[in-house]
Amino acid sequence: MALKQLLEENKSVILSRWFDTILETYPVDTQHFLRSKKNQFDNPVARRISDGIEGIFSQILNDDEEKDVSPFLDKVIRIRAVQDFAPSRAVAFMFDLKRLVREVLGKAIRELQLSEELGRFEEAIDKMGLLALDIYMKCREEIYELRVNEVKRSVSRLIERANKICGIPGKEGDPEVCSTDNLT
Amino acid sequence: MSKVASPEELSRVRYGPPKKGWMDSPAEFKEGRWCYGSKPKDHHVIGLPNPRSWSPGDEDWKLPDNWKEIFLEGMRERLDKFRTFRIFMDICVRCGACADKCHFFIGSGDPKNMPVLRAELLRSIYRGEFTNTGKILGKLAGGRKLTYEVFKELFYYFFQCTECRRCSLFCPYGIDTAEITIIGRELLNLLGCNIDWITGPVANCYRTGNHLGIQPHAYHSMLEFFCEEIEEITGILPEPSFNRKGAEILFITPSGDVFADPGTYTCMGYIMLFHYLEGLGLDLTWSTYASEGGNFGYFTSHEMAKRLNAKMYAEAERLGVKWILGGECGHMWRVCNQYMDTFWEPPKSLEIPVSPITGTRFEQAKDHKMVHICEFTADLIKHGKLNLDPSRNDIYNVTFHDSCNPARAMGLFEEPRYIINNVCNNFVDMPINTIKEQTFCCGGGSGLNTDEIMDLRMRGGFPRANAVDYVHQKHGVNLLSCICAIDRATLPPLMEYWVPEVGVSGVHELVANALVLEGEQKRTTNLRAEEFPWVEEEEEEAEEEALEVSLEAAEETAAEAAEEAVAEAAEEAAEEAAEEVAEEAGEEEAEGEK
Numbered sequence: 001m002a003l004k005q006l007l008e009e010n011k012s013v014i015l016s017r018w019f020d021t022i023l024e025t026y027p028v029d030t031q032h033f034l035r036s037k038k039n040q041f042d043n044p045v046a047r048r049i050s051d052g053i054e055g056i057f058s059q060i061l062n063d064d065e066e067k068d069v070s071p072f073l074d075k076v077i078r079i080r081a082v083q084d085f086a087p088s089r090a091v092a093f094m095f096d097l098k099r100l101v102r103e104v105l106g107k108a109i110r111e112l113q114l115s116e117e118l119g120r121f122e123e124a125i126d127k128m129g130l131l132a133l134d135i136y137m138k139c140r141e142e143i144y145e146l147r148v149n150e151v152k153r154s155v156s157r158l159i160e161r162a163n164k165i166c167g168i169p170g171k172e173g174d175p176e177v178c179s180t181d182n183l184t
Numbered sequence: 185m186s187k188v189a190s191p192e193e194l195s196r197v198r199y200g201p202p203k204k205g206w207m208d209s210p211a212e213f214k215e216g217r218w219c220y221g222s223k224p225k226d227h228h229v230i231g232l233p234n235p236r237s238w239s240p241g242d243e244d245w246k247l248p249d250n251w252k253e254i255f256l257e258g259m260r261e262r263l264d265k266f267r268t269f270r271i272f273m274d275i276c277v278r279c280g281a282c283a284d285k286c287h288f289f290i291g292s293g294d295p296k297n298m299p300v301l302r303a304e305l306l307r308s309i310y311r312g313e314f315t316n317t318g319k320i321l322g323k324l325a326g327g328r329k330l331t332y333e334v335f336k337e338l339f340y341y342f343f344q345c346t347e348c349r350r351c352s353l354f355c356p357y358g359i360d361t362a363e364i365t366i367i368g369r370e371l372l373n374l375l376g377c378n379i380d381w382i383t384g385p386v387a388n389c390y391r392t393g394n395h396l397g398i399q400p401h402a403y404h405s406m407l408e409f410f411c412e413e414i415e416e417i418t419g420i421l422p423e424p425s426f427n428r429k430g431a432e433i434l435f436i437t438p439s440g441d442v443f444a445d446p447g448t449y450t451c452m453g454y455i456m457l458f459h460y461l462e463g464l465g466l467d468l469t470w471s472t473y474a475s476e477g478g479n480f481g482y483f484t485s486h487e488m489a490k491r492l493n494a495k496m497y498a499e500a501e502r503l504g505v506k507w508i509l510g511g512e513c514g515h516m517w518r519v520c521n522q523y524m525d526t527f528w529e530p531p532k533s534l535e536i537p538v539s540p541i542t543g544t545r546f547e548q549a550k551d552h553k554m555v556h557i558c559e560f561t562a563d564l565i566k567h568g569k570l571n572l573d574p575s576r577n578d579i580y581n582v583t584f585h586d587s588c589n590p591a592r593a594m595g596l597f598e599e600p601r602y603i604i605n606n607v608c609n610n611f612v613d614m615p616i617n618t619i620k621e622q623t624f625c626c627g628g629g630s631g632l633n634t635d636e637i638m639d640l641r642m643r644g645g646f647p648r649a650n651a652v653d654y655v656h657q658k659h660g661v662n663l664l665s666c667i668c669a670i671d672r673a674t675l676p677p678l679m680e681y682w683v684p685e686v687g688v689s690g691v692h693e694l695v696a697n698a699l700v701l702e703g704e705q706k707r708t709t710n711l712r713a714e715e716f717p718w719v720e721e722e723e724e725e726a727e728e729e730a731l732e733v734s735l736e737a738a739e740e741t742a743a744e745a746a747e748e749a750v751a752e753a754a755e756e757a758a759e760e761a762a763e764e765v766a767e768e769a770g771e772e773e774a775e776g777e778k
Contacts, residue, residue: 029298030289041647042284045293082291082642084217084293143216143638143681146638146680147638149680150638150677154443154673155444160409
């Protein structure tokens with residue numbers, strides 16, 4: 001597959017442009033920080049984005065049928081799901097890849113007449129973009145679940161105690177978060 | 185001729201945000217980023233100004249007509265009263281050393297979460313309203329006027345700072361940005377703009393002595409409940425004493441540990457430790473009146489912090505104790521260690537704390553007369569006073585989160601680690617730039633541990649979670665231990681989101697797991713009712729043994745049966761053979777006769 005070879009040869013250029021494009025979605029002052037700090041603990045956001053897109057790109061080039069891009073998408077989206085982005089902006093980086101590949105490899109693709117392969121490649125990216133949206137939704141749902149669990153946990157022992165006094169058995173198999181259903 | 189842009193250039197959409205200066209980018213109030221507004225009923229209880237129903241999401245915050253005057257007058261008063269505040273307003277050179285040290289900035293990427301810029305929100309008003317250069321040159325001199333929009337922006341960002349003080353560590357001038365937030369919140373309070381998660385607990389604490397508003401009988405009842413649970417696990421029923429006059433030590437701990445998991449296990453840990461020490465001469469009482477170590481008043485104003493703190497010394501004096509022992513809490517220690525003995529003169533009845541078990545004199549507590557339970561327990565272990573079985577914590581690979589206030593406000597780094605290393609066999613620290621004085625906040629301190637800003641907490645806590653994830657991946661860490669009640673409330677959801685394989689505990693939960701009580705029954709579970717791994721192994725072994733015994737028995741029976749069968753068969757065969765022989769002999773005889 002000639003396109004795959006082109007992508008592999010230009011991997012570092014594409015990844016670097018992709019990383020820059022993602023950083024450009026942050027305010028200018030923040031971009032400077034995200035680019036300059038290299039320590040993974042001082043600058044975890046940039047590190048995860050960088051690791052995430054590298055993983056996604058490797059999975060795109062991977063022919064293995066068992067390949068799984070989700071953990072790498074999760075790395076990037078889990079962060080963007082709690083930052084100041086609308087859902088469309090949070091996952092747009094996947095679709096940006098199509099534009100970047102055309103910018104970097106457009107000429108070569110035309111010369112080598114790889115438009116058909118490019119079509120298939122872009123279709124695969126679209127699918128990953130949709131998967132990204134699923135992951136975004138999963139993260140958001142987790143946030144709401146965390147809120148509910150926290151409210152329950154904050155009074156769990158009081159309810160457990162109240163139930164014990166009233167002789168109401170607790171919910172089986174749920175020792176940590178005591179049920180409030182029993183009180184209603 | 186001017187250059188005409190190509191269609192490609194014209195059609196290109198810019199994905200980045202517009203390049204505007206921070207003063208021209210007003211705060212956008214987004215759900216999940218701001219806390220619910222304070223309620224009028226709580227304002228009435230504690231006498232906060234401007235009680236009304238309002239929400240930070242509203243256009244109109246229902247401020248009094250002279251709000252600007254009140255704010256600026258309050259600022260002037262504080263500039264005169266607090267020398268530090270005036271210095272912090274004057275000396276920042278905007279070097280940016282603090283800029284990338286804030287967990288909220290690192291996690292959110294919002295420039296106004298840079299400590300320097302967060303402080304600049306207020307500093308610009310100082311310049312614009314209080315200095316001549318700022319008044320004349322305005323924006324050129326970094327000054328601006330206080331407007332309604334600016335006021336709202338102050339609220340938005342001062343409630344996105346957890347007052348953790350990590351930034352102050354890196355400031356070459358020693359500017360404590362947390363103190364700027366503290367003053368900023370005081371000024372907001374003058375107009376009745378606080379959050380429900382702070383004023384609610386403050387009002388409760390003022391009425392009943394603790395943030396949850398639990399009354400003495402319920403507080404007592406909860407601790408009794410824990411004692412019953414301890415009895416189920418150990419076979420021993422501790423009997424802690426309450427409000428006992430004449431006790432030597434008063435114990436005060438955050439109420440969060442009495443009601444919310446997983447802090448409750450830490451609370452059970454205290455009870456077990458005190459029970460153990462009773463036999464060694466510990467004379468300690470709990471109080472249902474000083475039933476809160478935490479102090480959300482500190483997130484409101486200095487005066488409110490002082491008002492809520494009053495009960496500690498008052499109760500110590502009323503009971504006539506010699507000193508105070510404090511539980512695992514965060515900001516409680518900042519207040520007690522840095523403010524309490526300037527708020528008040530300690531009662532004359534209090535003495536320099538001396539451990540009744542080891543005789544150690546806690547010189548570091550000679551001013552405020554209060555000892556941290558980690559200092560107390562570490563001393564006990566150092567003197568070999570505790571009988572410990574660390575293997576009971578073997579299911580855990582532990583790391584330790586330095587809670588911001590005990591770390592940066594009292595330098596408590598080694599004692600908790602010393603304890604953990606003595607009660608657990610598996611401990612590993614997170615990378616150095618994320619622990620001790622450089623520790624990252626949990627993302628929910630200073631009254632921001634409320635659920636409506638879960639988004640904000642997740643991104644604010646991300647640098648901490650990232651370091652936990654590192655030791656989880658590299659060393660298999662599965663438990664994050666800490667010494668702060670707010671941590672124990674905020675870290676579990678943080679872990680669930682970023683590193684779901686890691687749980688959260690207090691240090692004294694681990695102590696109690698390892699502590700061998702005199703006369704205890706054979707323990708099969710830890711405080712969380714999780715079975716020790718060897719229990720299953722022992723059960724399996726016992727089962728195997730039983731099986732072996734029954735097999736042996738079966739074999740014996742089978743052998744006996746086989747022997748019998750063989751003997752029977754031999755008999756039968758012998759009989760048959762004899763018959764055959766007889767028959768043959770008979771036949772031969774008959775043939776002979778023929």
